[in-house]
Amino acid sequence: MSDTNALLQLLEGLRLRRETIQYKPLADALGLVPPKQIQKLAELLEAVQEDDALLGRPQRAALVIQKGNEPIPRPGFFIKLKTLGVYQGTDRGPEAEMWHQNELERLYEWRPGGDSEKRETP
Structure with missing residues (x-):
């Protein structure tokens, strides 16, 4: 199983339980090891961010x-969202906190394959 598939499975479990996780425990759960453990995780998360933005899904990262x-x-995370055109605010502070809280609620309510996903028109 690729690191990306394992990451997606872990994120889906968290989403269904309405939980969050810190970077280090997630990296450990994926079996990522130092050096550059968190950098490797960040690269995987950025790939998920790109996919979610492309498909109009809530940001699982x-x-x-x-x-x-x-x-x-x-x-x-917020800098990447800006490059993807998903978020235009600050990368910390009240604005980022509010956007994040709203995105978590959107994510917890999201049903994969449901109407909330962007669909291509014929």
């Missing part, structure tokens, strides 16, 4: 949060 006072993803 939003389930991964940083350790510390702000229970939101790291600034790189």
Whole structure:
């Protein structure tokens, strides 16, 4: 099983349980090892962000949060969203926190293959 498939399975389980996870425990669960453990995870998460943006899905990478006072993803998550045209706000602070909370709610309510996914018109 590829790292991406394993990541998607873990994220789906978190989504269904309405839970988030920090970067280090997720990297450990995927069997990623130092050096550059978190960088490898970030690359996998960015690929998921790209797919979700392309298909108009909620951002599953939003389930991964940083350790510390702000229970939101790291600034790189928001920077990637900006490059994808999904988010145009700040990468930390109240604006990022509000966007993240709204995205989590959207994600928890999302039904894969349902009407919330962008569909191509013939």
